[in-house]
Amino acid sequence: MVSDPNVYFAKTLEKGLTVLGLFDKDHSRRTLSEISRLAGINKTSTYRLVNTLVLLGYLSKNARSKALRLGPKALLFGHTIVQGYELLHMVKPLIDEVHRLCNVTIDSTLVDGQTLLALYRREASSTLFFRQPLASEDLHARATGKAVLSRMDQSDLETFLAKAPFKKITPNTIDQASVLLRQIEEDRNRGYSINNEEYLQGLICIGAPLMNFQTGKVAGAISFDLPTTEYTIESLISTYAGQVTKLANDISELVTMNES
Template sequence: MKSKDNASETLAKGLKILDLFGVSDAGYTLNQIAGRVGINKTSVYRYVNTYCELGYLQRDERTRLYKLGVRSLALGHAMLENSEIVRLVKPLVDEAHERHNVHVDVGIVSGDAIYLIYRRESKYTTAFRSFSYASDLYYLATGKAAMAYMEPEELRQLVERLELHPKTDKTITDKQELLEELRRVTELGYSYNNEESVPGLIAIGAPLYSLRTNKVIGGVSFDSATDTHTMKEFERLYSTYLVELAKKISAVVSL
């Protein structure tokens, strides 16, 4: 176990607040932030006020919602532009996108969320934003692919922590049903998202592994609009290519 003697508890609380904003584009009120991160409202106010002054957050005066500020967005963009993992993943994803004309997302798991690190859109999916800065794992093809191949105890603890809120009327909100679907994912070798995150958007996902640790670290997905492909057709046409791409990405990633 790592020692916490040299860690800053104050900084950790502040970063926990910032981390919350990666998971939703909608924004949060002060009360919502305090409730979600488990920090009292007075302390949360000091944190978010400081972040607003520095440009990491911004407050909508009409809705009173706090959202990511320009400085956070610029920092995130700079990190991705200079990231070694993005440099390695990019040519593989670009090749798959050009060859199959599909939307491709690559995400890395951290904590209980999956973080988008690289995307190539197709002309059929430009209107969709199902996977933003970071998203919960259970309603995305990338997230479910990663969950299905986690160590059993790691998965059990994750599912216990999850709050399964519906994104659409097709989102899985029952934990036992989710576990059953994850079992089917391991049989197929890929996951699927049948309009569970956004109406009109389907996806299939495959797990990414670190060959250094032999553990799942994320997922890659192909996405399509429902007016372009049915779910079954999309699986039949692209699942083999997706699994091959996942293996190629895993071979160059060393997290």
């Protein structure tokens, strides 16, 4: 929990958002004590926050078990916020169009510090299903991650490398900094990155970075995901390298416009 001893900082709001943010896909039900423990807020204050969220409809409380879960208001709130994210609406039609033409799964992510955040994803009906993370720190194991790393500035890259070796997710996952560095060097030159079953077995991906042309900074990345049953790395590159860099370029223009 970030804190700031500023007069113009509403601590109660920070805590309330922390509480609400504890409810996610893997934790749709929580108890008061659990929330108190996880958020590091004392029981009475937690009770006040939770009670507020219940009264406002963001949480609902089971009358018997007292178990808490998200309420309908939270669903609306979440939807509203996601829809209110301007860049999403700028990016969506471009991705949908390429998806329509190629019938391929396309993923777009934004970089926030050392984390990749899901922006918009359009799935081909045939893609093998896996749970897409909303936020990921496994940049070393994803096509989008390597695309971002290939354009990151030196200091940020060093921060990232500091925690090497990286989490081994599949047998193919790169866990040595030297190998990763060689790859992203190559990716920088050719303009796209490859994921060879490094994140999920059976899935290969080709990614390209999203740039803010004005600042020269990397803003995120996109990737096309395909099953190994239908593609090899070579056919993936020959089929999609042009498309993915073109799309990344188009989206980069939107990102640049949006951030200025």
